[in-house]
Each structure stands twice: as C-alpha cells, then as structure tokens.
Amino acid sequence: MSDDNEDDEAYDEIWNLIKDLSEEELAEEEADIHEAHGIMWEEMWEEYRARAKQGHAMEIILKVIRPGSSLKTPSGKAVFKVEAVDSSQVILSVGKRRWQIRVPADCWNGIPGFLANKGWVLIGARHDQPSPEGSVDEYVKRFTHGVSAASYVVPILERIYLVQVDRREPNKIRLIDC
DSSP states (O other): OOHHHHHHHHHHHHHHHHTTOOHHHHHHHHHHHHHHHTHHHHHHHHHHHHHIIIIIHHHHHHHHOOTTOEEEOTTSSOEEEEEEEETTEEEEEETTTTEEEEEEHHHHHHHHHHHTTOOSEEOOOOTTSOOOTTOHHHHHHTTTTTOOOHHHHHHHHHHTTSEEEEOSSSOEEEEOOO
C-alpha cells in the first residue's frame, strides 16, 4: 500500500469521527481528535489548504461545511446559517428576515489567489456603502451582485483553516501558510 493510500485511509478515519458532529461538538472534540491522531490532523489540514490555494477551495468547503451550520461573523455581533452547499455555490441565510445570499464556487475558488502575497487584508464589509478598495468585501461583491457578504464568507474560510482572522477593529484576514 502506498503512503498516499495510507494517508487517505487515515484522513477518512478522522472524517468518520467528525462528519456527524455539529459545529459546536466539533469545537469541543477537536483537541481530543488532534491528540489521538497527532500529526495526521495537521497534515490533513495542510493538504486541504494546499488544494484550496490551487483553486479548489469549494472542494474543501464541500467536505467540511454542512448545511444547517450556524456561524458567527468576525465581529461576533451576528449569527448566520449555511442553508445549502453544493459544487456550484454556498447559500447563506442572514439577518432577522433570513435573507439568502448565494456565493458561487468561482468566488470561493478565487479567494486564495486574491489573498496571495498580500499579508493582512481588510474584510471591509459595508452594507449600502462602497467597500474599501482592495478589501475582501470588494472582491466578494463581484460575485454576489453587489451584496456585502464578506462577513459571512470569512467564517467559512476560517472553518476550513484557510485564513487567520484578526478580530480587532478593523477586522482583517490573511492566508495561513502551508
């Protein structure tokens, strides 16, 4: 058996442990899983980050993000829900009226390239205002018909261990190095 096949089997074992956990349960169990599987946990995420950086972020989102997941915006002031995830898009439900925002796969797959070699990038989510130049929100609005969605995109990128978030005002993100 090749090392790649052994790695795939080990990754499958980890995913079988976590696939049915809610986001809250996963957060509680993550340290135990990391301890039990040691380096495999880190290697798995390094491989996923590398795949995402090669333009396959949606592939990783499909593996990790589950419909029904509730996540907080980077400021922690709002909660939103992932309504649906398929190979073409992620549908998010936001606000009191549960407005739906559709973020296409091209947006997700392009984010690593957008962030590459930039260091910290302003999230810059602005509702009913122009986004700051060069911000994540400016990038995301190109795919969401001008809808400000960076505050909802960033937590998903963080959940797949692709970005690090600086929650101090103004909120910023950067790619995690492989």
